[in-house]
Amino acid sequence: MSYIVEHMSNNVWRGKFSELPEEEVIHGFSCRLGGVSREPYASLDMGLHVGDFPEDVLENRKLFLSYLHVNSERLIAAEQIHGNRVARVGEKELGAGALDYESACKGTDALITNIPGAALFMCFADCVPLLFYDKEKHAIGLAHAGWKGTVASIAKETVRAMEEEFQTDPSELLVGIGPSIGPCCFSVGEDVADAFQSYYGTESDRILQDKEGKTHIDLWEANRLQLEQAGVLPQNIISADTCTSCQHAWYYSYRADGGKTGRMGAVIVLQKY
Numbered sequence: 001m002s003y004i005v006e007h008m009s010n011n012v013w014r015g016k017f018s019e020l021p022e023e024e025v026i027h028g029f030s031c032r033l034g035g036v037s038r039e040p041y042a043s044l045d046m047g048l049h050v051g052d053f054p055e056d057v058l059e060n061r062k063l064f065l066s067y068l069h070v071n072s073e074r075l076i077a078a079e080q081i082h083g084n085r086v087a088r089v090g091e092k093e094l095g096a097g098a099l100d101y102e103s104a105c106k107g108t109d110a111l112i113t114n115i116p117g118a119a120l121f122m123c124f125a126d127c128v129p130l131l132f133y134d135k136e137k138h139a140i141g142l143a144h145a146g147w148k149g150t151v152a153s154i155a156k157e158t159v160r161a162m163e164e165e166f167q168t169d170p171s172e173l174l175v176g177i178g179p180s181i182g183p184c185c186f187s188v189g190e191d192v193a194d195a196f197q198s199y200y201g202t203e204s205d206r207i208l209q210d211k212e213g214k215t216h217i218d219l220w221e222a223n224r225l226q227l228e229q230a231g232v233l234p235q236n237i238i239s240a241d242t243c244t245s246c247q248h249a250w251y252y253s254y255r256a257d258g259g260k261t262g263r264m265g266a267v268i269v270l271q272k273y
């Protein structure tokens with residue numbers, strides 16, 4: 001068993017990896033059902049920056065996170081800009097971006113911490129969520145890897161930052177690749193294809209696929225390869241293998257929903273022990 005979606009209550013669902021031990025680390029991916037947001041954000045929109053009513057988004061966050069026993073007013077969120085900056089966060093950042101977008105960690109696409117109770121939170125609709133758990137050093141991370149962040153090495157940078165800050169041994173890291181746009185749906189233009197071709201060089205065959213005359217990119221494989229290059233063991237990388245575009249009845253998909261849509265939330269919190 002790997003990625004599973006479970007019903008929490010009142011049509012609110014949670015995706016999770018069965019490999020991450022709940023007594024050590026709480027995590028979850030929200031889906032789009034069971035919330036209070038109206039079209040085009042219906043209904044469990046987690047994004048404060050997409051034009052939805054903030055009070056609806058805050059209610060949705062509270063709904064989803066309360067099932068995980070996470071205080072939605074104390075989470076730590078980031079202003080995600082498709083870059084490669086990693087921020088180590090802790091007590092000082094508790095509540096950053098929790099109630100308004102302006103207070104989110106500026107210009108940051110990965111958050112890391114070793115403080116139990118600090119809930120790392122990010123928003124997604126097709127971009128790849130990466131969850132990191134270092135059982136040995138008791139540290140976690142959460143990264144946002146769209147195509148730009150991927151070719152800016154956000155996965156590698158997150159591993160490197162955990163090595164520096166927590167003395168993480170990459171071979172001890174467990175990494176989860178969450179629901180995001182799959183190679184089935186992510187057709188790209190020449191500029192994006194070129195960016196991946198030059199970044200991955202001889203390994204590009206694992207990532208670029210030609211389908212009916214169009215180039216498709218496999219962001220899951222691209223991030224997997226980067227993680228392996230950073231020292232993460234292949235058997236410690238788990239993928240949800242769930243395409244948000246194919247399954248946009250369940251998940252928000254920027255591409256399948258035509259741009260104006262809500263965001264799923266991904267959260268990860270170290271338990272106290």
Ligand SMILES: [Zn+2]
Pocket residue numbers: 181182183184185186243244245246247
């Ligand atoms: Zn798809």
